[in-house]
Structure formats: C-alpha cells, structure tokens
Amino acid sequence: MSFTAPSDPVNKPVKVKISQLCELCHSRKAFIRRPKNLSKLCKQCFCLVFETEIHNTIMANNLFQRGERIAVGASGGKDSTVLAHMLKLLNDRYDYGIEIVLLSIDEGIVGYRDDSLATVKRNQQQYGLPLEIFSFKDLYDWTMDEIVSVAGIRNSCTYCGVFRRQSLDRGAAKLGISHVVTGHNADDMAETVLMNILRGDVARLEKSTAIITQSSGSPIKRSKPFKYSYQKEIVLYAHYMKLDYFSTECTYAPEAFRGTAREYMKNLEAIRPSCIVDIIQSGENLALKTKKSNAKKKVVKFVDGNRCTKCGYLSSNSVCKACMLLEGLEKSRAQVAIENDTSADGAARNLRALEKLSF
Amino acid sequence: MVNVKVEFLGGLDAIFEKQRVHKVTVDKEDPVTVGDLIEHIVSTMIKNPNDVSIFIEDDSIRPGILTLINDTDWELEGEKDCVLEDGDIVSFTSTLHGG
Numbered sequence: 001m002s003f004t005a006p007s008d009p010v011n012k013p014v015k016v017k018i019s020q021l022c023e024l025c026h027s028r029k030a031f032i033r034r035p036k037n038l039s040k041l042c043k044q045c046f047c048l049v050f051e052t053e054i055h056n057t058i059m060a061n062n063l064f065q066r067g068e069r070i071a072v073g074a075s076g077g078k079d080s081t082v083l084a085h086m087l088k089l090l091n092d093r094y095d096y097g098i099e100i101v102l103l104s105i106d107e108g109i110v111g112y113r114d115d116s117l118a119t120v121k122r123n124q125q126q127y128g129l130p131l132e133i134f135s136f137k138d139l140y141d142w143t144m145d146e147i148v149s150v151a152g153i154r155n156s157c158t159y160c161g162v163f164r165r166q167s168l169d170r171g172a173a174k175l176g177i178s179h180v181v182t183g184h185n186a187d188d189m190a191e192t193v194l195m196n197i198l199r200g201d202v203a204r205l206e207k208s209t210a211i212i213t214q215s216s217g218s219p220i221k222r223s224k225p226f227k228y229s230y231q232k233e234i235v236l237y238a239h240y241m242k243l244d245y246f247s248t249e250c251t252y253a254p255e256a257f258r259g260t261a262r263e264y265m266k267n268l269e270a271i272r273p274s275c276i277v278d279i280i281q282s283g284e285n286l287a288l289k290t291k292k293s294n295a296k297k298k299v300v301k302f303v304d305g306n307r308c309t310k311c312g313y314l315s316s317n318s319v320c321k322a323c324m325l326l327e328g329l330e331k332s333r334a335q336v337a338i339e340n341d342t343s344a345d346g347a348a349r350n351l352r353a354l355e356k357l358s359f
Numbered sequence: 360m361v362n363v364k365v366e367f368l369g370g371l372d373a374i375f376e377k378q379r380v381h382k383v384t385v386d387k388e389d390p391v392t393v394g395d396l397i398e399h400i401v402s403t404m405i406k407n408p409n410d411v412s413i414f415i416e417d418d419s420i421r422p423g424i425l426t427l428i429n430d431t432d433w434e435l436e437g438e439k440d441c442v443l444e445d446g447d448i449v450s451f452t453s454t455l456h457g458g
Binding site for chain 1: 364366368369370379380421422423425427429430431432434435446447448450452453454
C-alpha cells in the first residue's frame with residue numbers, strides 16, 4: 001500500500017475578482033478561509049502563516065531547549081505526520097538546536113498497525129529522522145488482538161489508551177529522552193475540556209489545557225505544539241503539502257469517530273469557528289478556590305509524583321491503571337491457559353513478567 | 360452534463376468501496392452545482408444506506424468533512440451553489456476518521 005497524493009486542479013480560474021484575492025499578498029486567489037480568524041489566504045501564505053504560528057507558540061511557551069532530544073509520538077495519522085514534518089521544518093528554519101526522534105507504538109492489531117507503521121517508516125525516510133518502535137507485546141506481553149479476545153471489543157479503547165499512554169513514557173525512558181511531543185490539536189483540547197466539564201471531572205480539568213505537562217514522579221514531560229492549531233488547518237496543510245499520512249479506521253473502534261463531544265464540537269465550529277479557542281481559554285481559566293483545611297474532616301488530596309508499587313511508573317494510586325488492567329487480563333488468560341493445558345508456558349510468562357518489574 | 364473528478368480522502372473512502380478517486384458524470388442540464396453532485400453521490404455511490412449519515416447531516420455535508428473545489432475551500436466558492444465545469448476536482452477530506 002503506497003501513498004497517492006491528492007490531485008492537482010487542472011482548471012485554472014478564468015477571472016478572479018478582487019474580493020477573491022488573498023488578504024496578505026493580494027496577488028493570488030484565496031484558497032482557504034481560516035476558521036481561526038476567518039481570513040482568506042492563498043496556499044503559499046496559508047502555509048507560511050500556519051508554520052509561523054506554530055513557531056510563535058513554541059517560542060512563547062519555551063517548549064524546547066537547545067541540545068534537547070525530543071521524541072515525537074508518531075502514529076502515522078495526520079496530526080503526528082504534520083507534527084513531525086513541522087518540527088523538522090521549523091528546527092531547520094529557526095535553528096532550535098533540538099534532536100528529533102520518531103517514537104511509534106505498535107499495539108499489535110493485525111491489518112491496522114501494519115499499515116500505520118508502514119506509513120511511519122516512510123515518514124522516517126522522507127524526513128530523515130530516526131525511528132524507534134515499541135510494541136505492546138514487548139512491554140506488556142499482550143497484543144490488542146489478544147486483549148480483545150479476552151476482554152471483548154467494547155472496552156478495547158480503554159485498555160489501548162492506558163497502555164499506549166504509558167508506552168510512550170516507557171519508550172522515551174528507554175531511549176534516554178525526557179520530552180515527548182504529541183500532535184494534540186485545538187479541537188482535541190476543546191473536546192477534552194468539554195468532556196471533563198460534562199463528567200464533572202474537576203481534577204482533570206485544570207491539567208487538561210496545559211501545553212506542557214510534567215510531574216515530579218516521572219522524568220518525562222509532554223508538550224503539545226499544536227494546542228492552538230485547528231484540525232481543519234492541519235488537514236488542509238497536509239493536503240497542500242501532499243504529506244503522506246494514514247487514515248484507516250481502527251479495527252476495534254469502527255464507531256469511535258461518532259463521539260458525542262466531537263460531533264458537538266464540529267457543529268459548534270460550523271456555527272462560530274472561534275468557539276474552539278474560546279473553550280480552551282475557558283478551560284485554562286477555570287480554577288477552584290483552595291479548600292480550607294478542616295481538621296475534623298480528612299480530605300484525601302491528590303498526591304503528585306506518586307509511583308506505582310508494581311512497575312515504578314507514574315500513578316495516582318499505589319498500583320497504576322496499566323498494572324490493574326494487566327492483572328485482570330492475566331486472570332482471564334490463566335483460565336484459557338488451563339483449558340489448553342499449557343501450564344509450562346504459564347510459568348514462563350510469570351518469569352518474564354517478574355523480570356520486567358523494576359525495583 | 361458535466362464530468363468531474365471526486366476524491367474521498369482522510370478515511371472517507373471506507374464508505375465508497377475503498378476507492379479514493381472517482382470519475383463522475385452528472386447527467387443534468389447546465390448549470391450543474393455542487394449540490395447536484397452531492398445528490399448524485401448520495402443516490403448512486405453510497406451502497407450502504409447506513410453510511411449516508413456519515414457523509415450527510417441536515418441535507419448538507421457533515422461538519423468535520425472538508426470540501427475543496429479545485430483545492431479551494433468550498434466556503435469561498437459558494438458551497439452548494441458553486442457551478443461545476445468539466446475537469447473540476449472536488450475532494451472531500453474527513454477529519455472524523457482515523458485512529
């Protein structure tokens with residue numbers, strides 16, 4: 001499966017009215033109306049403005065330090081592909097002095113990750129960036145195909161999300177990298193704010209809009225250079241630059257794109273595009289009053305920097321979510337193993353599991 | 360009558376028999392608009408009726424699907440009222456698919 005670029009238009013516009021010209025250069029036909037500020041721009045000006053805005057976001061928030069090694073969470077999708085392309089372009093243009101590594105996670109879904117990893121490998125060649133791939137099988141001894149056969153398809157996104165988030169940290173730690181960059185964009189941020197408000201998840205709400213997230217319990221920080229970039233602009237940028245990205249639906253989440261918050265966001269955006277950035281702004285400014293400590297009531301505070309007693313990675317509880325899920329999976333798998341009379345294999349797996357624990 | 364090329368990108372080809380590029384002939388007296396093309400696509404090119412809601416919402420393209428006419432945002436070309444000519448390229452890119 002190779003990449004086919006979108007076709008170039010063959011019909012040239014006969015007459016271009018003055019009202020159809022680009023608002024910046026006034027000499028070329030406008031191709032896009034930016035949802036962020038409704039300005040009409042031609043291809044060249046749009047790409048330049050888009051790139052410069054990302055650069056301004058990076059500089060304003062001091063995302064990178066000279067000499068730093070950066071791991072880009074690369075899934076082969078449009079966001080991470082544009083992110084890898086953009087970071088390399090800006091690093092060359094503005095000389096951040098950073099070293100960029102593509103970090104990819106193989107969930108072990110036959111027919112899906114094969115395609116996405118093939119895309120990431122092509123990106124590796126196209127951009128000349130080193131690529132490292134870590135798999136669920138190596139880190140957790142479970143592939144998503146195996147997890148779904150045990151836990152069912154309904155909860156598969158929960159397992160995948162938990163494992164993948166930790167996998168990026170584990171992969172970065174093994175590479176000696178302390179900074180992971182992800183391709184979350186403004187639409188994703190607004191959706192997250194909305195979902196946390198609807199759930200009343202106050203603890204998450206304060207953190208969900210931060211452009212850099214860091215914890216004393218983990219040496220790896222995360223940043224999102226696309227925090228203020230609209231998804232529409234990312235997609236159009238990929239279209240105009242003819243970037244090679246992958247958009248096959250996940251095998252186990254064929255209806256995931258019908259998320260309620262996402263549909264709601266898209267309809268809001270159609271009415272008033274600036275609402276995406278407005279919601280992010282609201283999320284940023286939401287802060288709770290500091291609770292006065294009551295001596296009688298013992299309020300359990302969220303402790304930052306806590307580590308899992310099993311695997312040593314960041315956790316809100318004594319045992320992290322990934323280890324809890326793994327424990328449940330192992331119980332289910334044991335029954336299957338007994339039925340097939342593979343007790344020796346079970347012993348070998350326990351030994352491998354013990355070897356992976358860090359103390 | 361007008362002959363145009365239609366592209367379904369960003370995973371949208373999943374509901375069009377995994378074919379990204381289609382040559383489409385809209386048999387209708389001029390002027391043929393993008394609205395006519397969309398009607399033609401919905402009535403003849405989507406095989407599974409359940410998939411129509413992925414493409415269409417409230418008699419228009421679902422928000423989240425970007426429509427480009429000759430690489431130009433259809434918002435700048437009058438959206439459904441844009442008149443098509445032979446050789447035009449209309450692309451629909453989904454931002455909802457993937458992952």
